[in-house]
Amino acid sequence: MSERVLMNGNEAVGEGAIRGGCDCYFGYPITPQNELTAYMAVHMPRHERVFVQAESEVAAINMVYGAAGAGARAMTSSSSPGVSLKQEGMSYIAGAGLPMVIVNVQRGGPGLGNIDPAQGDYFQAVKGGGHGDYRLLVLAPASVQEMHDFTAEAFDLADRYRNPVMILADGRLGQMMEPLTLRTREPERVEKTWALTGKRGRAQNIVRSYFSVEGVLEKNNLALQEKYRRIAEAETRADCYRMDDAELALVAYGTCARLAKAVARACRADGLRVGVLRPVTLWPWPTEILRSHLDRLKQVLVVEMSAGQMVEDVRLAVEGAVPVHFHGRMGGGVPSVTGIRAKADEIMGRISR
Amino acid sequence: MSERVLMNGNEAVGEGAIRGGCDCYFGYPITPQNELTAYMAVHMPRHERVFVQAESEVAAINMVYGAAGAGARAMTSSSSPGVSLKQEGMSYIAGAGLPMVIVNVQRGGPGLGNIDPAQGDYFQAVKGGGHGDYRLLVLAPASVQEMHDFTAEAFDLADRYRNPVMILADGRLGQMMEPLTLRTREPERVEKTWALTGKRGRAQNIVRSYFSVEGVLEKNNLALQEKYRRIAEAETRADCYRMDDAELALVAYGTCARLAKAVARACRADGLRVGVLRPVTLWPWPTEILRSHLDRLKQVLVVEMSAGQMVEDVRLAVEGAVPVHFHGRMGGGVPSVTGIRAKADEIMGRISR
Amino acid sequence: MAKPKKRYRLAVDRERCKACGLCVAYCPKAVLELSRDQINAKGYPYVEVVKPEACIGCQSCVWVCPDCVFELYEVSAEEGARP
Amino acid sequence: MAKPKKRYRLAVDRERCKACGLCVAYCPKAVLELSRDQINAKGYPYVEVVKPEACIGCQSCVWVCPDCVFELYEVSAEEGARP
Amino acid sequence: MSETPVYTRPETLTDRPMAYCPGCGHGIAQTLLAGIIDELKIRERIVGVAPVGCAVETYNYLDIDMSEAAHGRAPAVATGIKRARPDLVVFGYQGDGDLASIGLAEIMHAANRGENYTTIFINNTIYGMTGGQMAPTTLPRQKTQTTPLGRDPETTGHPMRMCEIMATLDSPCLIARTATDSVANIRKTRALMLKAFRYQMEGRGFSFIEILSACPTYWRLSPKDSMDYIGQTLVPVFPCRIFRDRGAES
Amino acid sequence: MSETPVYTRPETLTDRPMAYCPGCGHGIAQTLLAGIIDELKIRERIVGVAPVGCAVETYNYLDIDMSEAAHGRAPAVATGIKRARPDLVVFGYQGDGDLASIGLAEIMHAANRGENYTTIFINNTIYGMTGGQMAPTTLPRQKTQTTPLGRDPETTGHPMRMCEIMATLDSPCLIARTATDSVANIRKTRALMLKAFRYQMEGRGFSFIEILSACPTYWRLSPKDSMDYIGQTLVPVFPCRIFRDRGAES
Amino acid sequence: MKDERVIFSGTGGQGLMFIGKLFAQTAMEFYPHVTFMPSYGAEVRGGTSHCRVVLSGEEIASPVVEIADSIVVMNQPSLDRFLPALQPGGRVVYNASMVQAPDMAGGAAIGPPATEWALAMGDIRVANVVMLGAYVRLVGIFPFETADRAIADFSAAKGPDAQALNRQALKRGWDAADRVESA
Amino acid sequence: MKDERVIFSGTGGQGLMFIGKLFAQTAMEFYPHVTFMPSYGAEVRGGTSHCRVVLSGEEIASPVVEIADSIVVMNQPSLDRFLPALQPGGRVVYNASMVQAPDMAGGAAIGPPATEWALAMGDIRVANVVMLGAYVRLVGIFPFETADRAIADFSAAKGPDAQALNRQALKRGWDAADRVESA
Numbered sequence A, B: 001m002s003e004r005v006l007m008n009g010n011e012a013v014g015e016g017a018i019r020g021g022c023d024c025y026f027g028y029p030i031t032p033q034n035e036l037t038a039y040m041a042v043h044m045p046r047h048e049r050v051f052v053q054a055e056s057e058v059a060a061i062n063m064v065y066g067a068a069g070a071g072a073r074a075m076t077s078s079s080s081p082g083v084s085l086k087q088e089g090m091s092y093i094a095g096a097g098l099p100m101v102i103v104n105v106q107r108g109g110p111g112l113g114n115i116d117p118a119q120g121d122y123f124q125a126v127k128g129g130g131h132g133d134y135r136l137l138v139l140a141p142a143s144v145q146e147m148h149d150f151t152a153e154a155f156d157l158a159d160r161y162r163n164p165v166m167i168l169a170d171g172r173l174g175q176m177m178e179p180l181t182l183r184t185r186e187p188e189r190v191e192k193t194w195a196l197t198g199k200r201g202r203a204q205n206i207v208r209s210y211f212s213v214e215g216v217l218e219k220n221n222l223a224l225q226e227k228y229r230r231i232a233e234a235e236t237r238a239d240c241y242r243m244d245d246a247e248l249a250l251v252a253y254g255t256c257a258r259l260a261k262a263v264a265r266a267c268r269a270d271g272l273r274v275g276v277l278r279p280v281t282l283w284p285w286p287t288e289i290l291r292s293h294l295d296r297l298k299q300v301l302v303v304e305m306s307a308g309q310m311v312e313d314v315r316l317a318v319e320g321a322v323p324v325h326f327h328g329r330m331g332g333g334v335p336s337v338t339g340i341r342a343k344a345d346e347i348m349g350r351i352s353r
Numbered sequence C, D: 001m002a003k004p005k006k007r008y009r010l011a012v013d014r015e016r017c018k019a020c021g022l023c024v025a026y027c028p029k030a031v032l033e034l035s036r037d038q039i040n041a042k043g044y045p046y047v048e049v050v051k052p053e054a055c056i057g058c059q060s061c062v063w064v065c066p067d068c069v070f071e072l073y074e075v076s077a078e079e080g081a082r083p
Numbered sequence E, F: 001m002s003e004t005p006v007y008t009r010p011e012t013l014t015d016r017p018m019a020y021c022p023g024c025g026h027g028i029a030q031t032l033l034a035g036i037i038d039e040l041k042i043r044e045r046i047v048g049v050a051p052v053g054c055a056v057e058t059y060n061y062l063d064i065d066m067s068e069a070a071h072g073r074a075p076a077v078a079t080g081i082k083r084a085r086p087d088l089v090v091f092g093y094q095g096d097g098d099l100a101s102i103g104l105a106e107i108m109h110a111a112n113r114g115e116n117y118t119t120i121f122i123n124n125t126i127y128g129m130t131g132g133q134m135a136p137t138t139l140p141r142q143k144t145q146t147t148p149l150g151r152d153p154e155t156t157g158h159p160m161r162m163c164e165i166m167a168t169l170d171s172p173c174l175i176a177r178t179a180t181d182s183v184a185n186i187r188k189t190r191a192l193m194l195k196a197f198r199y200q201m202e203g204r205g206f207s208f209i210e211i212l213s214a215c216p217t218y219w220r221l222s223p224k225d226s227m228d229y230i231g232q233t234l235v236p237v238f239p240c241r242i243f244r245d246r247g248a249e250s
Numbered sequence G, H: 001m002k003d004e005r006v007i008f009s010g011t012g013g014q015g016l017m018f019i020g021k022l023f024a025q026t027a028m029e030f031y032p033h034v035t036f037m038p039s040y041g042a043e044v045r046g047g048t049s050h051c052r053v054v055l056s057g058e059e060i061a062s063p064v065v066e067i068a069d070s071i072v073v074m075n076q077p078s079l080d081r082f083l084p085a086l087q088p089g090g091r092v093v094y095n096a097s098m099v100q101a102p103d104m105a106g107g108a109a110i111g112p113p114a115t116e117w118a119l120a121m122g123d124i125r126v127a128n129v130v131m132l133g134a135y136v137r138l139v140g141i142f143p144f145e146t147a148d149r150a151i152a153d154f155s156a157a158k159g160p161d162a163q164a165l166n167r168q169a170l171k172r173g174w175d176a177a178d179r180v181e182s183a
């Protein structure tokens, strides 16, 4: 049987990466993800893999670009301000079609903000904080176990689609400890015929996103869009908790999804039909999954640690079919179970009226 | 009467900034906006104002942050990859509530892409490419005249709201020359009691976005959201061209809006009721203005040089009331009048059926 | 008669003290000690002036203290000293 | 009899030439000139070997040419030279 | 009985207790800074730029106008302020992670442009704020959170000596390294900082004062041992001297 | 009649004509590079990193595996490649804007870590690709698009001498500046580049070859005058010499 | 199996994280669901710091303790802040050296003068372990031997002297907990 | 007032931007709406380059010339690329030194050997001005004197020799345009 240990989310990500076959980690310290960098500093060398503390987030993301281009499973992690610095690099990686994993343990913003948990980087992660038309595959874990599992799996997904995968977590998930069952599954390996290995008898390989000849860049764009369609088709995931007969859906991801579940449980105990739809992939967003519940739903309440960024994706999914409400906090504030419940009651009151 | 000159859009921005009272310009070369940096190199010193070629886009945005903090009207400009590098800085500026103007003369992406015109940075500009909950006021000029006028006005807007203002243009608008009437209006000046001037007898001023004491950052967030509400109320703008009786609305901004107008004219000539709704502010997006036409509209066609990023805002506005179509090109490709017309015809065909 | 020995008073802002002990270590006259039984609101056993009379006003404590705990005054016994 | 003078042949890839003139300037024997009336597909009046016999094979043209226009061969008149 | 003040707390220093660890060198440097601002009577026309690092909230301790800067970008922010308002006295206060790692390009270019402001560089060979990771100035074999077996120069490089690097540039007017490990050295440090501000006020351009400074917490030494460590272990790698003094030359 | 080849085009060079301006130094350097790759027989195990600059499409001319890098980040990209695949021979090819301006932190830190790869640094004192703006290496009074009255060292700084800066770091094994302004110097340049690759293959770590190189277009000089300008005007500011050679020392 | 939600709080240097983590780790043997949540406080030094441990038989939706079953407070601000979060009948372990006895309507309170005792033991840093000892006895999840073994394991790396000191501090706290002040 | 939409095209170094801009600037006196659109080509040197000028009595919706009234082409790839964009009856001015005479169904074509002439005049760089001269005459918007004044103004900064050479080149082109090949 597999091991059960008490770990915090950051360390769980680190161990998940190692078990997911991460060959190279490039990081730069920032709270609240330092335990991850520290974990990699200890454990990557023990596995004879590469750990480099880069001189900055910009350097780290470009080291990842280099290592991924050379065919390695490469990863970086940071928190909000540091992830902003990586946006040019993310766009390059997406444009060049390189697989890699990036972890954002979000903190309060904008600016230096604070180091408490937040979900204010949703737009950046999901719509694209860098320039040009590209998408990250964004996974949103909600427990230390998922921090571990999703990270390991992210490497497989990245390789499968030659696409960057982001683990979008928050300071709470990074810092909290929970018992964790360590992953034993082997990574899926794909052959990387496109990688830089020295040309060794074949035609030259080039890792590039620059296409100066008219029309060629657009072809690359169309191919990317086609890939995104495939990803959306195959990889969209959500976790539905008691949604079958729900009249009110709480839509929340990550830390907020745990809270939403507690609220749903309490509501159910009071005889109220409340369910939770938790997007597991934030991009592709589980639009169809939410839509499949629209016939029964009367209200939707989005719970976030932001000004309501995900509300847009929820509204795009329901297209006016039911009212979409929002309860959230910002700047490191985390919604409370009582706060969410109060909002839910307010909405349910409307339902019964 | 005011002067009429032949200028390209980049130079028009430069002269607009100077006439808008820009005290300090910090830039770094990148195509297709080099003429702007070059213009400032020549003309800012002539007006005894500050021109600095920064060592990078990161340095440039942080110089702007410094100068704006000291009360100056400050500006930077770049093109897509360079703007991505500025995302951390933008978030800091927004968080600290500093007024400034940033110009993005977009090019093909993602990555190094190419230097042809594109609108693939819409999400970055409008949703926030940096971390945390913040908003830029985004203006989208569609002519060399507007490149000039909007830039000048941007400084007033920035000061009025202590908020960064972005001019979101593209390579075509930057490079094309048109005759231009130079602005003669005086800039609006506001007193900056919050600026760093040495404390001079008052309590210390601090330019900051870091609030480590629990709850204080959230207060800053709430104040920002309240400001965004005020901006949305007062500054939302769109240009409606023959929308009064339109059954098909073409929704497009910047370069694409010019093309859309030509298509609308041609359609009208053929007796088809086609109008153009051109958002002038991309954030705040003119949701209500589009909604006010929903009773007559049968179809909406969004035209963009992207994979359809603005489509989301259009869909959020119409909420399923009418079908929203898309025609676009990417990677430096620019839709043609004929291509848009063909799509419009296809849609109108559906209408008549 | 020998030059009259100058006298000094150290004003200690206890609440600022973090008991780092640098002043104690650098005081040439063992004037200072960390408290053995008292702590301030932050929980530090703050510095105490245990031999005030030994102080020679050298300011070592002042200079090394990272928390600017001290002020130093020269005390002149002015009992009709200046006519 | 004096050591027989070596002979060389320069192969010129006209289409690569951009008429920068560096080879002309650095050739010690004035072997090369830019064309006065011919241009290549890119519109450059490409380099011509006007005095092939004067070439001493010094490779100066080869080294300075930024566009790798030249190849250089030593030509040996082998009419029964080696028995 | 009457009392003559020999030393009183600088007026520029606020009453707020500093949030640094016991024995931290930031406290010494900032107390000096406050005193210098008093002495030069520039409290009403100085603007400071705080780093991202343990000293981020310096504005809580110095009662002057201040700006935060993104991590490493204090030189760009200071450039922006000073170019916009050349009448102000401007300083940047940066740690070794901030200045020598992420912000290396910015400090080098501000120095190279000869921006007329003063940099106070606190070299404690560690990332304090984030919990003790390797800095570019970390010593060989020094244990940190990211070099758990000690820094290995083969894979992570040798300590970067910023004054020496700085001295390859033509523009700076004053480049010096000093330490706060003894009363004498603290006094010297103050004199150098004072000179740097004077030079700025005379329009001489960029000045750079590197201060070897204790981080007892992540050196895992007592405050006193940290002081000794500076002299015994840091100074041999980072010699304390004046690398350039244009004022003395002219 | 038979012919013996004295010089034939390097096999590593593709047939595509180079898109550089007439007389551009990039062409000379890249032809040398191709020849060296042939000579060392490493075409099948070398990976190059192209800069953002006129040489961005170097992969069109060198028939080897290559990666683009974001502007200034070639050292980070090269680090990533080499760390992932230490068996490869890796080089970064960078211009002066790329390396000394936006990418200064990356090149310094890659050098300081002693990353075992080779940097070819093309110093043409200008931003070629973007139309002739000031670079950190632009000479005082040199006119560029962003210094229309000539570079003023008072406000824009003095030319940065990268070899001299590099030489303050302990790790690099070879640091040298050379030029391509004469046949002799081109040969010397080749020899230095060759040595750099040899050192890398011997595992000696980071090597740095700075090449003073012509940009006739933005110097607004003829190709021949550009060559003369290098020797007469550039070399006095950027002396050509070997700043460090660990191989020679040992 | 009753849920236990406890907050440990004090200033940055007082070692709250250490005892919280030790408690959570030890409780893993007794509860299927455990969360430990540090307050990682301001990035700068010296703020107050607390951590929360939740033990439950069921899936724990929130590691944040909004209503606490117990609070362990090392200084006055911690008590002031967290007492309102204590549910009626809850437990308070307070450091009597720095905290005034709480005014409680019910529940149990113990106030070992942990800082003084620790100073007396020669190392102020073991005050936290005194507190832990008292709390562990009060909450009654595992016996003294389990706690003793845990502290011994956790402090082994610090050397035998430190280990002995820690065990002594734990015992001191444990012993103190028979004098519960209010119930 | 008839709209004119013209494409100038050639390789990077052939000075197409210069003549396009000169033409647009001069035409501003004659048309209320003018756009000049360079192809700023690849960031690297040496690609083909073209620019487009639109003159109109009405607001110009698009500065992009999808269907051209005239094309001025300095090299063969330019002709090959833009001939399909020429509307029936349109004008072609081609550099006969480097471009084969186009196969046209109608319209007007002139082919001055501009490169050769320019080489003969001693500076290959004025080939563009030869082309401009021919085009300006062919399109007939303004008289020779206006064109001559414009080229004189534009080239004044380059010194009197260059100015004279440019004017001479313009004249050469203008004169060539009486031999229109097809109509």
Ligand SMILES: Cc1ncc(C[n+]2csc(CCOP(=O)(O)OP(=O)(O)O)c2C)c(N)n1
Residues within 6 Å of the ligand: A028, A029, A030, A031, A057, A081, A082, A085, E051, E052, E053, E054, E055, E071, E094, E095, E096, E097, E098, E099, E122, E124, E126, E127, E128, E129, E130, E135
């Ligand atoms: C972009 C970004 N990256 C990383 C961080 C996290 N961070 C905060 S302070 C710091 C380093 C502090 O070290 P140093 O500059 O040496 O200052 P010290 O705390 O030692 O005084 C880091 C990496 C951040 N806030 N922003």
Ligand SMILES: Cc1ncc(C[n+]2csc(CCOP(=O)(O)OP(=O)(O)O)c2C)c(N)n1
Residues within 6 Å of the ligand: B028, B029, B030, B031, B057, B081, B082, B085, F051, F052, F053, F054, F055, F071, F094, F095, F096, F097, F098, F099, F122, F124, F126, F127, F128, F129, F130, F135
């Ligand atoms: C982030 C970013 N900033 C700016 C640019 C624009 N840019 C392209 S090349 C270049 C400078 C090129 O100069 P140099 O490195 O000296 O190379 P050269 O062209 O002279 O060989 C710049 C600024 C870019 N592509 N990306």
Ligand code: SF4
Residues within 6 Å of the ligand: C008, C010, C026, C027, C028, C029, C030, C031, C032, C054, C055, C056, C057, C058, C059, C060, C061, C062, C072
């Ligand atoms: S002034 Fe000198 S003698 Fe007096 S207490 Fe301070 S250090 Fe000791």
Ligand code: SF4
Residues within 6 Å of the ligand: C016, C017, C018, C019, C020, C021, C022, C023, C024, C046, C047, C064, C065, C066, C067, C068, C069, C070, E023
């Ligand atoms: S140096 Fe200052 S903080 Fe340290 S013990 Fe002495 S008075 Fe207290």
Ligand code: SF4
Residues within 6 Å of the ligand: D008, D010, D026, D027, D028, D029, D030, D031, D032, D054, D055, D056, D057, D058, D059, D060, D061, D062, D072
């Ligand atoms: S090899 Fe020497 S002599 Fe022969 S053509 Fe070339 S440069 Fe002239």
Ligand code: SF4
Residues within 6 Å of the ligand: D016, D017, D018, D019, D020, D021, D022, D023, D024, D046, D047, D064, D065, D066, D067, D068, D069, D070, F023
């Ligand atoms: S050096 Fe090369 S490109 Fe230049 S003229 Fe000679 S052959 Fe042509």
Ligand code: SF4
Residues within 6 Å of the ligand: E019, E020, E021, E022, E023, E024, E025, E026, E054, E124, E128, E129, E214, E215, E216, E217, E218, G045
């Ligand atoms: S961590 Fe180090 S640098 Fe930071 S406050 Fe503590 S002692 Fe000072």
Ligand code: SF4
Residues within 6 Å of the ligand: F019, F020, F021, F022, F023, F024, F025, F026, F054, F124, F128, F129, F214, F215, F216, F217, F218, H045
């Ligand atoms: S612009 Fe300069 S560096 Fe670039 S290709 Fe032309 S000559 Fe070479």
Ligand SMILES: [Mg+2]
Residues within 6 Å of the ligand: E095, E096, E097, E122, E123, E124, E125, E126, E127, E128, E135
């Ligand atoms: Mg430090």
Ligand SMILES: [Mg+2]
Residues within 6 Å of the ligand: F053, F095, F096, F097, F122, F123, F124, F125, F126, F127, F128, F135
């Ligand atoms: Mg260059």
